[in-house]
Amino acid sequence: MLPERLSKVVCADDLERFAGASGSELRLVTPGVGGRDPILVGEFQRVQLRSGLALHTSNTREVHDLHTEAVQHPGLTIALFLRGHIDAWFGGRLIEMGPRTEDARDIEAIVVARSESDSFVRRSVKGARIRKLNVTITPEWLDQQALLSSPECAAILRFSRTHLATLRWTASPRLITLAEQILGPPLFAAPLQKLYYESRAIDVVSEALLAISDAPAQSGSATIHxxxxxxxxxxxxxxxxxxxxxxxxxxxxxxxxxxxxxxxxxxxxxxxxxxxxxxxxxxxxxxxxxxxxxxxxxxxxxxxxxxxxxxxxxxxxxxxxxxxxxxxxxxx
CATH class of the missing domain: 1.10.10.60 (Homeodomain-like)
Structure with missing residues (x-):
């Protein structure tokens, strides 16, 4: 069964209930906001696609300046913001996500590695319109795909074991298309919907892992002058x-x-x-x-x-x- 999708007006209590149902340790710490106070307008969801592979999507407008905190466990998080900007702190390190202007042409993708559990803080401003997705994979999921034991994937192994390693790259049209398909899916029965999300989430992961593998070449002059x-x-x-x-x-x-x-x-x-x-x-x-x-x-x-x-x-x-x-x- 797919987890509940929160839509329209989302209150503080809704967010806490949703976080609990999805196994998230997220908590809202915005001063003076709680209970039935509205915090978001729009919809977002978190889907556990299979063990070690999770998808989070958001298409919302912030009703308040929002401040949330969580503990994130080892793994890789791939983020793609089609619209909107947030400030995020991974283990106390600021990593800005998303374009600051509405007319930004290039969409930037980012992947962050965690080799140990660490804190996560997210802040956004009132009125911000956020349209984004995150795909999170665990070390166990990577190992199940034989990605951490293959000599050809040494760069992925190094990256995944470097705490708070971060890579940004310009999202390809294919990656943007995958994000659009995830954020605006066709209507299917629940099992097919989950399969639809999973196939596209895995494609998103593939793009990120290829970017990690190609990162050393991209930093030199051999790829493009x-x-x-x-x-x-x-x-x-x-x-x-x-x-x-x-x-x-x-x-x-x-x-x-x-x-x-x-x-x-x-x-x-x-x-x-x-x-x-x-x-x-x-x-x-x-x-x-x-x-x-x-x-x-x-x-x-x-x-x-x-x-x-x-x-x-x-x-x-x-x-x-x-x-x-x-x-x-x-x-x-």
């Missing part, structure tokens, strides 16, 4: 400024100051996609924002995203976000 980072940034700025126009690879490359082949290679190394896969994802992001913010029709959203038919647009939209445009429009 530092000037190419700036060139890709210029290309992304050019793409965002010209989403209403037909974008051709030569013009994007010229704006970046690279030839077409070098730009394609840089995009694959940094984002794991081609230039036009990135363009397509940005247009779909813009169409979703317009559906949510402006309530435009599905046909208008399809046109905005560059699709000639609503059917093709809906297929691509659901593949990226895990929900249909009509479902987004109905909840806007």
């Amino acid at each position: 530092p000037t190419h980072h700036r060139s890709v940034r210029r290309a992304c700025d050019f793409i965002d400024a010209n989403l209403d126009h037909e974008l051709m690879l030569p013009s994007i490359a010229a704006a970046a100051g690279l030839n077409s082949g070098s730009l394609q290679r840089a995009f694959r190394l940094l984002y794991g996609v081609t230039v036009f896969e990135y363009v397509r994802s940005r247009k779909l992001d813009r169409a979703r924002a317009a559906l949510e913010r402006d309530g435009i029709s599905v046909g208008e959203a399809a046109y905005l995203a560059g699709y000639k038919t609503p059917g093709n647009f809906s297929t691509a939209f659901r593949r990226r976000f895990g929900v249909t445009p009509r479902q987004i429009r109905a909840t806007s």
Whole structure:
């Protein structure tokens, strides 16, 4: 059975009841807030997918400045904030999570290792809108996958055994798509829903472990030249400024100051996609924002995203976000 999903207005008592039901040691320490005082508006849940693999999601607005504390046990926590910012302290060490501005283009993923139990403190401000997921895995889960005994996974072993080791990386479009699918899942019967979450959570873990494995190479010059980072940034700025126009690879490359082949290679190394896969994802992001913010029709959203038919647009939209445009429009 899936654990209870808290939705709409969440009170302090609800949070404590939810924490107890999910086995969490979370406690609310915000002064003057308790009982039936509302603290969140939206929904969040914690799902124990299997032994050693847990998922936590949140799509909420903070009603108060919130301060929570917990004890976290050994393992890896992977966090992806699609919206919103919090300050978190792991064992007294500040690790900021999530973009500080609404218009941030690059979504950052982060993984934190704990080789021993330690304190966790979370603080967010009133009015903050948080849309994020966490996936947590234990050392036992990693060992069951034979990841800690394989010589090819030595970097993962070192990282997992280094207390409060932290890695940040730019989330690939695939990772963002997985997060969108988890945060906006189709409606299934409970066993299928859990399987749906588990398959995508494992994919999120795979992306994080690959990032850990690749981290030494990314710190050197063999992967991508530092000037190419700036060139890709210029290309992304050019793409965002010209989403209403037909974008051709030569013009994007010229704006970046690279030839077409070098730009394609840089995009694959940094984002794991081609230039036009990135363009397509940005247009779909813009169409979703317009559906949510402006309530435009599905046909208008399809046109905005560059699709000639609503059917093709809906297929691509659901593949990226895990929900249909009509479902987004109905909840806007």
